[in-house]
Amino acid sequence: MAEEFPFPEPVYAQLARIGKALASPVRLRLLDLLDQRERSVEELAAAAGIGVKNASAQLNQLRATNLVRSRKEGTRVYYRLADEAVARFLGTVQDFAGDRLADLRSAVAEELGDLAALEPVTAEDLSTRMTESQVVVIDVRSADDYERGHIPGALSMPQAQLRDRLSTLPDDQEIVAYCQGPYCVASPRAVKLLREHGHQASSLAGGLARWRRRGLPVTESA
Amino acid sequence: MAEEFPFPEPVYAQLARIGKALASPVRLRLLDLLDQRERSVEELAAAAGIGVKNASAQLNQLRATNLVRSRKEGTRVYYRLADEAVARFLGTVQDFAGDRLADLRSAVAEELGDLAALEPVTAEDLSTRMTESQVVVIDVRSADDYERGHIPGALSMPQAQLRDRLSTLPDDQEIVAYCQGPYCVASPRAVKLLREHGHQASSLAGGLARWRRRGLPVTESA
């Protein structure tokens, strides 16, 4: 026998739609990709390593919960996060999951290496340090991504070019590398490479996504 | 072909565990029940309107994601939310879903009536109004729940007794009713009843759960 009052099942069923949207690794990956910038279905499918039809279906689901919006341009459809609140929410979920799931932390360590060893700098720290002292901030994403928005004052140093451009970096200054988000492999790799070559390097915790989420400024140089 | 770097699938698989935990109406209901207080499996099953075995299975899943903890006392097992952060996160999810899903809002309206019509008061508003002016705050949950924690100065007026005790409430003061959370039916009903009897009444938006989440004080009178 239930308690005196029935609980509003339809309400919880609606709530569950948000959970369901976040219940698939593929959709989470798509959301993360969209957190960086608007992308076409084809692009998303390629980046997420899934078929185009599948991507379309998953995006449709995300749209049904108002997490993403789409825009048609010619023969392509471009998707983006529905609004700022979605990006913030995603960040909240990632932080919450990271605090809670030891398995998530070990999966991250497995894939990206021990992040703590990179002595990650928080967005706030970096922000104040940039005004105070001389920190070299490098953006190890693609040049294209850099142009669409980067930390003011950061240098564009795509992962692939980093090795060749190591000599252009000063030996006596701290270097902070970042890529787009907390699960991006580029900046941990960059830090490792820099340290192997005698630089004092660390990574930006949470990447550009968290920087943005903290309301810190972003330059669009395009 | 995927982009140059593979994305860390195991990481997103771990992230998805949080989404999955929130992907079922039953589990959300259980979490909401646990947000109020610690409860036994039997109690939870009854309150959620599901079988005991099912409740046990769902709670096990929630425990696997560290959202709840259990404690054994004699032959019973009592579950509670793992910590404060879970309660905050739940609230965040509810708020996010409410902002985003029109269907959620209409489901709420369907079950609880048009909440906007109740002129809900925010927790902060109520908090300041309680110190400034004379507001009568009534707790329409069970006496038991009241004893386990209530807004300081609130009167205990369980839904069932409200009708009989209407005459004890002043006609010339504003009354604010609350129950445990945003999807609780008791306070909307109470406000409706009060208004039908000529009182100036409104409800506390988000109930005691949001009040707590805002860091406002709670009295335990037990």
Place this chain on the structure above:
DNA sequence: CTCATATTCCAAGGACCTTTAGAATATGAG
């Protein structure tokens, strides 16, 4: 010890979700 109760474990049926093949739609190029 035996018995009753609360909960969990295990297994299976059914429901739901994910993914993909094939067809359909829409847009632009020629």
Place this chain on the structure above:
DNA sequence: CTCATATTCTAAAGGTCCTTGGAATATGAG
């Protein structure tokens, strides 16, 4: 117009999750 491309729609196969029956475990009562 026809053709090529990007995306979506529809349907179906395969997988995963939800739920429950029956058995097992654990605790306390007698």
